[in-house]
Amino acid sequence: MTAGRRRPLRNAIALIAGVVACWQIAYWIVGNVALRSPLQTIRYTIELAQTSLFWLHLANTLQAFGAALAIAIALGLLIGFALGMHRLSADAMEPMLVALYSIPKITLYPILLLAFGLGMSAKVAFGAIHGIIPVALFTLNAVRGIKPILLKTGRVLKLDAKAMIRSILFPAAVPEIFTGLRVGFSLTLIGTVLGEMFAAQHGLGYLLMNAIGLYNVDVIMSVTFLLVVFAAVVNGVLLAIDRRLHFRG
Amino acid sequence: MSRVTRYQAAVIGGFVLLLEALCVGGVIDKVTMPPPHRIAVDFVKLLTSKAMYPEIAKSMANVLLAFALAYIVGIATGTALHGYRTLRDTLDPLFATYYAIPVFAFYPLFIVMFGLGDGPQVLIGFLLGVVAVIVTTLNGLDRVPVVLRKTALIARLSPLHTALRVTLPFCAPYLLTAAKLALAYAFIGVIGSEFIMARAGMGYEIGFAYTNFDNATMYPLILLILLLSIAMNGALSHWEKVLLARRGQA
Numbered sequence: 001m002t003a004g005r006r007r008p009l010r011n012a013i014a015l016i017a018g019v020v021a022c023w024q025i026a027y028w029i030v031g032n033v034a035l036r037s038p039l040q041t042i043r044y045t046i047e048l049a050q051t052s053l054f055w056l057h058l059a060n061t062l063q064a065f066g067a068a069l070a071i072a073i074a075l076g077l078l079i080g081f082a083l084g085m086h087r088l089s090a091d092a093m094e095p096m097l098v099a100l101y102s103i104p105k106i107t108l109y110p111i112l113l114l115a116f117g118l119g120m121s122a123k124v125a126f127g128a129i130h131g132i133i134p135v136a137l138f139t140l141n142a143v144r145g146i147k148p149i150l151l152k153t154g155r156v157l158k159l160d161a162k163a164m165i166r167s168i169l170f171p172a173a174v175p176e177i178f179t180g181l182r183v184g185f186s187l188t189l190i191g192t193v194l195g196e197m198f199a200a201q202h203g204l205g206y207l208l209m210n211a212i213g214l215y216n217v218d219v220i221m222s223v224t225f226l227l228v229v230f231a232a233v234v235n236g237v238l239l240a241i242d243r244r245l246h247f248r249g
Numbered sequence: 250m251s252r253v254t255r256y257q258a259a260v261i262g263g264f265v266l267l268l269e270a271l272c273v274g275g276v277i278d279k280v281t282m283p284p285p286h287r288i289a290v291d292f293v294k295l296l297t298s299k300a301m302y303p304e305i306a307k308s309m310a311n312v313l314l315a316f317a318l319a320y321i322v323g324i325a326t327g328t329a330l331h332g333y334r335t336l337r338d339t340l341d342p343l344f345a346t347y348y349a350i351p352v353f354a355f356y357p358l359f360i361v362m363f364g365l366g367d368g369p370q371v372l373i374g375f376l377l378g379v380v381a382v383i384v385t386t387l388n389g390l391d392r393v394p395v396v397l398r399k400t401a402l403i404a405r406l407s408p409l410h411t412a413l414r415v416t417l418p419f420c421a422p423y424l425l426t427a428a429k430l431a432l433a434y435a436f437i438g439v440i441g442s443e444f445i446m447a448r449a450g451m452g453y454e455i456g457f458a459y460t461n462f463d464n465a466t467m468y469p470l471i472l473l474i475l476l477l478s479i480a481m482n483g484a485l486s487h488w489e490k491v492l493l494a495r496r497g498q499a
Contacts, residue, residue, distance in 0.1 A: 011341070011342070012342060014339045015339050018339070030358075035358065088252060088256060089256070092253045092257050093257075093260070095486070096260065098486070099479050099483065102432075102478065102479070103478050104433065104436040104441070104474065106440060106444065107452070107471050109444070110456070110458075111468075113459070114459075115281055115282075186346075187348070190348065194351070194441075197353065197445075208351070208354055209445075212356070212357045212445070212446075217358075220354055220357065224351060224355075227349070228346070228350050231349025231350070232342070235345055235346045235349055239342070
């Protein structure tokens with residue numbers, strides 16, 4: 001914790017250099033059949049970014065991801081607060097949520113397809129089911145773990161349920177809840193892309209699945225590269241905020 | 250305890266009854282989902298007919314293989330990595346973003362490299378699980394009290410023996426958490442790969458049944474996968490609880 005300010009930056013640069021080096025070595029070993037070198041991938045990504053079709057797919061994915069994330073956060077917080085504030089519900093539902101968290105949700109995709117049909121709503125649903133449970137679980141545990149003295153203070157001040165959530169429960173639980181949101185973000189993104197791979201005709205996931213079908217290595221590498229960069233950047237920012245929140249508390 | 254169990258039974262029972270009512274009432278049509286009692290009948294049929302046994306055995310063997318590989322390699326890597334602070338700090342952001350990588354995108358690459366068989370599927374399950382095991386192992390090792398390490402030093406244990414006799418046994422609850430994660434990811438990796446491209450296995454059969462509107466096969470198979478993963482996860486959770494309770498008393 002007492003590490004200098006420069007350390008994280010140095011580590012990030014070392015990591016990126018290491019990953020790029022491994023990638024290049026893997027390319028030398030495997031060859032053009034199944035891989036592209038880092039330079040080729042970036043070049044093709046720039047090429048891809050100049051086509052209007054690519055932006056259409058990207059916009060579609062962002063739209064689906066945004067909707068899925070909004071649903072996952074809203075429902076997750078709602079479930080987490082509702083269960084966390086009630087002892088028996090929290091004790092009974094927590095193990096069930098953990099069990100739901102561990103099931104391979106990918107097996108549910110045919111059911112979602114049948115229920116929502118091929119398209120936007122199916123992939124939003126697929127993204128959302130990946131994100132709701134971690135947000136709910138972290139929120140539930142955060143609310144349940146609040147020090148009793150804070151709650152007693154609220155009761156002494158005769159706060160109603162709404163004021164209690166706004167001025168005591170939420171601020172006290174924020175660091176844990178934020179961790180839940182961070183995990184939820186990653187899982188919703190992967191869920192949305194998986195949903196697109198199996199159940200869509202637009203979006204980056206569809207582009208990826210299509211490229212897998214046609215075995216277009218250029219597109220596979222570029223789309224994967226873009227997804228990883230996007231996830232890494234947002235996750236890095238969220239992780240920094242997360243650490244700051246926990247450090248303060 | 251029994252109040253909690255009753256609560257859980259009521260939630261599950263209520264959910265099944267609700268589905269049954271929605272299906273019978275026609276809110277959910279038959280093409281989308283057969284009523285739960287119908288799925289239960291089909292489920293029994295599926296298990297007694299034995300036609301699916303080779304598929305089930307194949308998928309489960311791959312799941313267990315991917316799990317075992319991810320678990321052993323993950324614990325070994327985590328233990329080896331624990332001593333190297335700088336390397337760990339450098340790899341930390343990679344571990345944090347790892348689960349945003351769509352590992353399935355590499356599946357075709359693996360098929361080209363290893364052929365359309367069990368190899369690529371096991372590899373996907375392994376890649377999904379291994380990082381979770383490494384991170385959990387590191388977490389557990391961070392909590393080993395200094396006195397235990399000093400004792401190992403005094404007893405002149407080699408690093409390997411220190412890990413096997415002292416630090417890893419201390420981390421047992423963490424290693425069980427790691428096992429649960431590795432198992433969940435092994436299921437996702439193997440079944441997911443079978444959905445995308447395979448010649449056999451439960452995931453392949455579900456995809457096949459889906460394209461043929463064969464709900465009588467699809468729903469029981471999905472139910473079977475869910476039950477298997479919940480049962481295995483539940484067994485590990487129970488073991489974890491027993492272990493924690495014993496340590497609490499000690």
